[in-house]
Amino acid sequence: MRTMSGLFIAREFFGLARQASTNADLMQALACVSISMGFDYFALTHHVDFAAAGHAAVRLHNYPDDWVAWFDARRLGVSDPVHRASQATSIGFTWQRVPELIRLTPVDRHVLDCARERGIGDGFTVPAHVPGEATGSCSFAVATGRCVPFDNLPLAQLTGAFAFEAARRINGTRSLDAQAPTLTERQRDCVLWMARGKTDWEIARILGLSQETVTQHLKQARERYDVPKRSVLAVRALFDGLISFSDIFRR
Amino acid sequence: MYLTTLSGTQGVPNGLLAAMFEARKRIFVDLLGWDVPVVAGRFEVDQFDDPHAVYLIISDEAGKHLGSARLLETERPHILDTLFPELCEGAVPKGPTTREITRFALDPRQNARQRRRVRDTLVCALANHALANGIEAYTGVAEIAWLQQILAFGWHCEPLGLPRENGATLLGALRIAITSETPTLLVRAELVPEPVVTPRPVRDAA
Structure with a gap:
C-alpha cells in the first residue's frame, strides 16, 4: 500500500x-x-x-x-x-x-x-x-x-x-555555454594524461607522439581556454566535461 | 550528421549495424560493466536483437557510429516485461502504439559537448520517428543518472514505479507520451538537434 x-x-x-x-x-x-x-x-x-x-x-x-x-x-x-x-x-x-x-x-x-x-x-x-x-x-x-x-x-x-x-x-541555468572552447581529440588526450600527472615525455610515449608535439598540443589547449597554467586548464576541462574524474582515475 | 533507420530484417549493407554492435560493446560492457552477452569478443548482441527490433543510428559522413538506440515492440518480449517487470507498479505498458527504447548509446570516443549534440539529435529523432510511425508512447528502463537526464528533456514522462536497487545502482522505469507537441517541448528544454541527412540506399549513390 x-x-x-x-x-x-x-x-x-x-x-x-x-x-x-x-x-x-x-x-x-x-x-x-x-x-x-x-x-x-x-x-x-x-x-x-x-x-x-x-x-x-x-x-x-x-x-x-x-x-x-x-x-x-x-x-x-x-x-x-x-x-x-x-x-x-x-x-x-x-x-x-x-x-x-x-x-x-x-x-x-x-x-x-x-x-x-x-x-x-x-x-x-x-x-x-x-x-x-x-x-x-x-x-x-x-x-x-x-x-x-x-x-x-x-x-x-x-x-x-x-x-x-x-x-x-x-x-534558465541549463544551457551549456555555446561560446565555451572545444579541444581537438589529440589536445583532449594530452590534457587527460597531463591531469593524470604524466610529463610531456611520458605523454609522448603513451600517445606515440613527439615530445614537442605534446608540448604544442597543451600550449594550444591553454590558448583555446585562455588560461595561463596547466593546472587551470585541467580544472576547466573537467568543469566543461571534456574530461571527467572517472577518466582521470580509471586506468 | 546522418540518421539511418534500420530494422533487424534488413541486411547490413554498409556495416553500420556492425559498427553499432561494436560501439555498444565498448559502452555497455567495457565502460558501464553490464553483464550482457558479447559475440566474437567484439559485438554486444542480445536476444532482443532480432528481426523485430528497429535501430536509429546517428553516424558521421565517414560512417563512424556516433550514437544509436534500439526500439522493441512491446507486444513481444522486451526488456521491461522480461527482465524488470518489478519496476512497474501496475501492468507493464504494452500495445501496438507503444515501443520500448533500449540501448540508448552515445559513442564514448567523443567529448562531452559532442556527445550532448548527438544525444539531442537522437532524442529528437526518436520523437520524429514516433510521430511518423504512429507510435504514441515510449517506455524504457534507465539507471538513475540517465533517468534524471530523460526527465530533463521536457517531454511528458511519468514514472511507472519507484526506482529499485540493482547492484550498486538504482533502476527506474518510465513511460514517455509522444504527441505533436513533443518536438516543441524538446526545443523548449533547450535540446539542440543537429540537422540530419537520411542516407539513400547505396545503389542510388552511383
Missing part, C-alpha cells in the same frame, strides 16, 4: 513541478511533497558560495533562518560535507552515510553537529551533476530527533531528481 501511494505522490509532484513557472511555485510543490514523504525540510541548491555576489545559482529551501545565516557566514556552499559527498556518487544517500563517501575533517563534524543543534537532524541528498555547470543537489531533511523515512527514499530519489531539473528549467 505504501509503495502504491509513493508512486501516486511522485506523479502528483511531477505534475506540479512541470507546471511550476516560478521558484515560488516549485518551493510550494517541494514543501508539499517533503511532508508527504515524511520529511520536514527541503533544500535544492547549486554548490556555490552564496555569500559571494554575482552567482546565477539556484537555492530553494525551507531551512530555519538561523541555520542558513550560520551556513552562509562560514561560506559552506562549496565545502559543506554533504555537498562534497554528493560529488562522490550519482545516487542519493542518507547523511549517516557521508563518512563512507568522504573523509570527514573535525570542521565537517562540527558543521553536522551545528546543523543538529539548529534543528536539522538527518537527511537524504540526491546529487545532480551536469557538465559545464556548478554541481548541485536536492536534499530532504528531518528535524533533530526524528528518523529519516527509509521506506520513502526511492520516492525521494525520484522527486529530488525531477525537482532539480524543474529548477534548472525555471532559472
Whole structure:
C-alpha cells in the first residue's frame, strides 16, 4: 500500500513541478511533497558560495533562518560535507552515510553537529551533476530527533531528481555555454594524461607522439581556454566535461 | 550528421549495424560493466536483437557510429516485461502504439559537448520517428543518472514505479507520451538537434 501511494505522490509532484513557472511555485510543490514523504525540510541548491555576489545559482529551501545565516557566514556552499559527498556518487544517500563517501575533517563534524543543534537532524541528498555547470543537489531533511523515512527514499530519489531539473528549467541555468572552447581529440588526450600527472615525455610515449608535439598540443589547449597554467586548464576541462574524474582515475 | 533507420530484417549493407554492435560493446560492457552477452569478443548482441527490433543510428559522413538506440515492440518480449517487470507498479505498458527504447548509446570516443549534440539529435529523432510511425508512447528502463537526464528533456514522462536497487545502482522505469507537441517541448528544454541527412540506399549513390 505504501509503495502504491509513493508512486501516486511522485506523479502528483511531477505534475506540479512541470507546471511550476516560478521558484515560488516549485518551493510550494517541494514543501508539499517533503511532508508527504515524511520529511520536514527541503533544500535544492547549486554548490556555490552564496555569500559571494554575482552567482546565477539556484537555492530553494525551507531551512530555519538561523541555520542558513550560520551556513552562509562560514561560506559552506562549496565545502559543506554533504555537498562534497554528493560529488562522490550519482545516487542519493542518507547523511549517516557521508563518512563512507568522504573523509570527514573535525570542521565537517562540527558543521553536522551545528546543523543538529539548529534543528536539522538527518537527511537524504540526491546529487545532480551536469557538465559545464556548478554541481548541485536536492536534499530532504528531518528535524533533530526524528528518523529519516527509509521506506520513502526511492520516492525521494525520484522527486529530488525531477525537482532539480524543474529548477534548472525555471532559472534558465541549463544551457551549456555555446561560446565555451572545444579541444581537438589529440589536445583532449594530452590534457587527460597531463591531469593524470604524466610529463610531456611520458605523454609522448603513451600517445606515440613527439615530445614537442605534446608540448604544442597543451600550449594550444591553454590558448583555446585562455588560461595561463596547466593546472587551470585541467580544472576547466573537467568543469566543461571534456574530461571527467572517472577518466582521470580509471586506468 | 546522418540518421539511418534500420530494422533487424534488413541486411547490413554498409556495416553500420556492425559498427553499432561494436560501439555498444565498448559502452555497455567495457565502460558501464553490464553483464550482457558479447559475440566474437567484439559485438554486444542480445536476444532482443532480432528481426523485430528497429535501430536509429546517428553516424558521421565517414560512417563512424556516433550514437544509436534500439526500439522493441512491446507486444513481444522486451526488456521491461522480461527482465524488470518489478519496476512497474501496475501492468507493464504494452500495445501496438507503444515501443520500448533500449540501448540508448552515445559513442564514448567523443567529448562531452559532442556527445550532448548527438544525444539531442537522437532524442529528437526518436520523437520524429514516433510521430511518423504512429507510435504514441515510449517506455524504457534507465539507471538513475540517465533517468534524471530523460526527465530533463521536457517531454511528458511519468514514472511507472519507484526506482529499485540493482547492484550498486538504482533502476527506474518510465513511460514517455509522444504527441505533436513533443518536438516543441524538446526545443523548449533547450535540446539542440543537429540537422540530419537520411542516407539513400547505396545503389542510388552511383
